[in-house]
Amino acid sequence: MDLELEIKSLCKSFGEKEVLKNISFTAQGGSALGLLGRNGAGKTTTIRIIMGVFFADSGEVLMDGKPVDRRKIRIGYMPEERGLYPKKQIAEQLVYLAVLRGMTKNDAKKACDRWLERMGMSEYKNKKLETLSKGNQQKIQLAATLMCDPQIVILDEPFSGLDPVNAMILKDVIKEMIAGGSVVLFSSHQMNYIEEFCDNIAILNGGKIVLSGKINDIKRGYPRDRIAVSSADAEKIVPFIIRKMSGDIISAVSDEQDRNTVFVRLKDPAFKGRLLSELSEQRFDIDSFRVCEPSMSDIFVEYTEAGV
């Protein structure tokens, strides 16, 4: 059975300041949930409540419908602010953290070797952490997070500072965790990664959930009235559309960066078919014709622009 992590109406204040206002969302095992929000929106507080570092003023964290028992559920957390001992040997501190999480010393040692191997870091086993490059330290941090074979994985900006090769290794590992059925919470400001990994998102703004759900549904929920036409005849297409369909469109402009693309905004999404048939009748040389979905960045900006 797949795991299900449900966050139910969390509220939390620090002093006078209300940090979380009735936060709810659900994350499924075997998929990743993107937890988004601007700086100070309440992501870290939410994560810390899930981890059991803070108590919520009200609300619950449920695992498969029951209050989460942190002694039984293994949670791996990679904080945004990387945190390990710079002056201690790598294997030593990895084993220490795993033992604190409840592994036996032997299992921890084995897991440590396995994960260092997986990250291609075996040769650094007995080195001090501070001697490693930033990217390699990041990999050690990920190993520390995943060593206890967590059922819930929380990754806060896992890709910051990684070169493309290391990012690739990390991606593979994260995909593996998702395929293995873990609940993955993924927080990042790099929207391309969110689109790559996450099926679901929850956007926090000012301590409230302003948007949550499946990325596909959210995107489909936008009016599908923007059409992008790619064509070598772009220059001819713009005046043609304006002349021919002036009653049905709001605008038709060629892209400033890419001269071969024309953006058309329809008055009604239903006019899409007519546009397509008009263009093909004229036998324009068309490479592609698609509905422009909003990107994650667009959605994020739209929902969080109001400010914190």
Next chain:
Amino acid sequence: MKHILQVLKFEFFGCVKTKSFIISTLVFILLIVLMTFLPGLMVSIMDSEKSGGGGEDKPIIAVIDNAYNKGDIVKKTFEAAYQNFEIKLDAKDKDELVENVNSSRYRFGVIINDQLSFTYITKNNTLTNTDTQNIGALLRDIYRTVKLEEQGVSPEKTAEILSAQIKSETITTGTDQTKNFWSAYLLMMLLYMAIIMYGQMVSQSVVSEKNSRAMEMLITCAKPSHLMFGKVFGSGLAGLTQLVLITSTALVSMKTVSTDVLPDTIRDFLNFRPETIGFALLFFLLGYFIYSFLMGALASLASRSEDLNTLTSPVMFFIVIAFMIVVFAINSGTLDGTLMTVCSYIPFTAPIAMFARVALSDVPTWEILLSVGVQLVSVYLLGMLAAAIYRVGVLLYGKTPKPGEIIKLLIEQHRTNKMFKAAKKK
């Protein structure tokens, strides 16, 4: 509990494996071993040199006797006092003596001007040189021997009378300061240094965990209070280990080495009494806990090590004051005065004050028990307070909070915890 033990192990081994711990322990042990064994070693080397030298290379003391004209008595008396020297009586005059002393052929020269005055000629004089006193005493002996001989007393009889020894015995009913003053003083210094050092180590380690954000990971693995107790216990155990190593080295080497070759000063310093060591270790633990809980809690409020000093300096102030009061009391002999008695029951001064009194004075058992009791209770209360501050502090970054803000945070946290527990019961 399991977490405390795991953190304790990590911190303990983390500490004893550091270069500074190993080196400082080794330096102390080496120092003690050297101090106890070196004098004996040097004596035996000197002995072997003496026997091997055959007497020809003995340094020379030249004496010109212008008063007694009794060469044999003068020579015998000098030889008895300066056994490792050759005594020469055939020097011609002062000039020759000065010249030979200056060229280091003679160690020093003595001119007996008349029966009760002499001139001492040496190349370099030092502050600790006791030759003039010695020679004065020798001259007095010679004078007495000669005068008594004139009265018909034989030189042998005179020697016997002059060398008569007086035996004495002191019965001390309380604590004998003459025997253990310096060793107790040394232990008190060690105690003071160890409390400061290990207290600071705890605060350093807390702030470095915060600064490196290792705390972010740790806090998700174990409760903050467990992290703190584990850390404090672990470092304390390391401190105790170091003290036990140092003091037991002193005990063992003092037992091994024969005490009569040891200079009195060294014996005074290192002749620890086992029960005093026991008290030192006990008061170390109490003082260490009192101070390290405070230091650790305060350190948890700092985000960077630069902020640490401002936060912990009031605590350091306490312990320095305690130390100064005790040193003053020892020097002025008011160990059992009102100030010291009061200090023995104030948790921040008690570890050092009570130790000094126990080691150097005669304190009734009930007073010791009361002081230890007060300290134990303080350790418990401070531990609880420290755990509460720590819980709030470890995730606090940015500006160091003011005392008022800390209290506010503590109260608020207490409230949420209560609410949470109540909700859980339901």
